[in-house]
Amino acid sequence: MNELVFTEEDYLSLLHRLSDDKFESCAILTTSIVPKHRSARMLVQQIQIAPPDAYRKRNTSAAILEPAFIVPIAKAARKNGNGLVFVHTHPWELGVPSFSAIDSQGEKLLQEFLGKRDVAGPNAALLFGKEHCRARLLGTDTEINVLTVGATRQVVFDSSSQKHVRQVHDRQVRLLGAEAQNRLGRMVVGVVGVGGTGSIIVQQLAHLGIENFVLVDHDLVEGTNLNRLVGAQPSDVGTPKVNIAERQVKLIAPHAQVTAIQGSVLDSDAAHSLVGVDFIFCCTDTQASRAVVNQLAYQYLIPCIDMGVSITSGDGAIQRISGRVQLLSPGHACLTCQDLLDSNIVRQEFMTTEQRAQDPYFIGEGEPQPAVISLNSTMSSLAITMFLAVVAELPSKARQLNYDAMIGRVRSSSATRYPTCVVCSRYGALGRGKEWRLPVRIVVDDNISK
Ligand SMILES: [Zn+2]
Ligand SMILES: [Zn+2]
Structure with a gap:
């Protein structure tokens, strides 16, 4: 279309x-x-x-x-x-x-x-x-x-004459209306990262009636993922996470079309597989992949919800448990406007293992971060409700939400756009499509990236 x-x-x-x-x-x-x-x-x-x-x-x-x-x-x-x-x-x-x-x-x-x-x-x-x-x-x-x-x-x-709504969605059609439900069924949704939060996003989207997915993740299931990877079982260890997500979608919606890409959004091919989708969920845990998806969303005018969960500890105690869900879409401040991307970390995350070993400023991978399914589920559900507000006219105004689990509060906020931002303004990547280069690696050989 x-x-x-x-x-x-x-x-x-x-x-x-x-x-x-x-x-x-x-x-x-x-x-x-x-x-x-x-x-x-x-x-x-x-x-x-x-x-x-x-x-x-x-x-x-x-x-x-x-x-x-x-x-x-x-x-x-x-x-x-x-x-x-x-x-x-x-x-x-x-x-x-x-x-x-x-x-x-x-x-x-x-x-x-x-x-x-x-x-x-x-x-x-x-x-x-x-x-x-x-x-x-x-x-x-x-x-x-x-x-x-x-x-x-x-x-x-809307030039489409297709107005079919499936019986299984009857209860939510009573909330969203048949037209919005039909629109959901025709959308193509990209999910970048199908781990702790992404696997829950995929599950909820399949239940909602999304029938077309592009899933991107380069990871394999590890034993330590099984505490929170929705749809995974012990025998899945070693299997690509995108395959688990695809299986999960098909269990709920056997007719759904899934393009499962086992690759990194930092690489040109995987990133460009997303330029034709209608909506993106950014569920990754690296700054470099956020930088790519942030620019892709504004450059190709694809609304995107970025989300993250953070647990910080120090001095033997938990200091903070928080989460963030926000819409990246024209008219709304991007991650660059908000200084949420550290250019040095982004640079290091783009490096190959060998390049990192030679980089004098690389401080090491650090300890694995704590991760709990209940916090991921809270943020994923907030993200999906925001998605319905953006695409299906659910009456909810929040486009940026901050969760503080220790106080027990979800707060709506908004950030100020930088008027000449290199990503989200007309001076930058906004609406440039393929005229601008995405900040991705172009693989020129099996072993060499540049
Ligand atoms: Zn005329
Ligand atoms: Zn911006």
């Missing part, structure tokens, strides 16, 4: 700037194209509203742009390998608007014009009525979904 993806902020700004009660209005969007299972995801990067002098003709039922407005935008798109979206309004049309015969004619000419200029796209047309929108591939009848991502992930135009 082709998709046009906006940040919530951009979408609202576009709506606001195009609002004119009388005349039709136009804009051109520049998109970064991400290939996705025989279709494409178009990430809106830039919005150019047509100024009054850019119209050749403009009245209550038509709007035609001057080529002088389109040509430089098309040239830039060709140079950067971007796609274009031609936006116009039907300010009088109620309900979901329909493209007119004149729209179709105009689009065919535009598509021809772009073809001659090598703007390969895919290019699209987006139409706003008074209340709703509709989109399609330029000059065709192939409709495309329109999504916004921010505090929520909303499908503002």
Whole structure:
């Protein structure tokens, strides 16, 4: 399914700037194209509203742009390998608007014009009525979904006719509604790290009705994991954790599709296997993998929930038992804004064992951290409820939660965005798609990484 993806902020700004009660209005969007299972995801990067002098003709039922407005935008798109979206309004049309015969004619000419200029796209047309929108591939009848991502992930135009809901989900449909349940079934969810917290996330997602998974973890099950690895049994020691997670999903939802990748998200291939998913859970315990997923989420406009549990002890006593769950999504501060990533630790975690042995600043792996299933379950459940609030309109506002087990308190908080952040702002990776490099290792040989 082709998709046009906006940040919530951009979408609202576009709506606001195009609002004119009388005349039709136009804009051109520049998109970064991400290939996705025989279709494409178009990430809106830039919005150019047509100024009054850019119209050749403009009245209550038509709007035609001057080529002088389109040509430089098309040239830039060709140079950067971007796609274009031609936006116009039907300010009088109620309900979901329909493209007119004149729209179709105009689009065919535009598509021809772009073809001659090598703007390969895919290019699209987006139409706003008074209340709703509709989109399609330029000059065709192939409709495309329109999504916004921010505090929520909303499908503002859903071109799918598939509305099936399974009987097993009856009780939660009473909470979420059939439409949201159906949307859950069509989402692809990535889980990075399927250990202590990730295995619980996977189990809950399968029960919720998620039917498409991409699971990434390079670890094998160890004997000391069995106190908390949901779905694992003693005979699984030595088996890849992703296989255990896949088995767990299939036990609950035999029809589910699982792509199990036994690899590290620090490596290019595993990281790029996530660029086509609709949502990510970051359940890893290293800063380097968090750094990769943090950037991937903003760069590809994929909402992500990052979570962690921490138990600190000293002087023979437990000092602190805490947990954190937070949404990484456009409009919300990323981990870099919040200084949650230590660049020296990230650098060391990217090293191979040999490189680490030679690094004068490496202070050693340290003792294994304590880990308890009840704390993992608490944080995982908070994360899943937040997920439902983001994608299924569950009425819950919290997008960052801090748990203090010693006091017995869960507190909602929010962090301030750094306006020119290198990850989550338009000055950084936000919405750049494959135009920017992810901070990953590229394997050039079986034994050599760079
Ligand atoms: Zn029209
Ligand atoms: Zn940031």
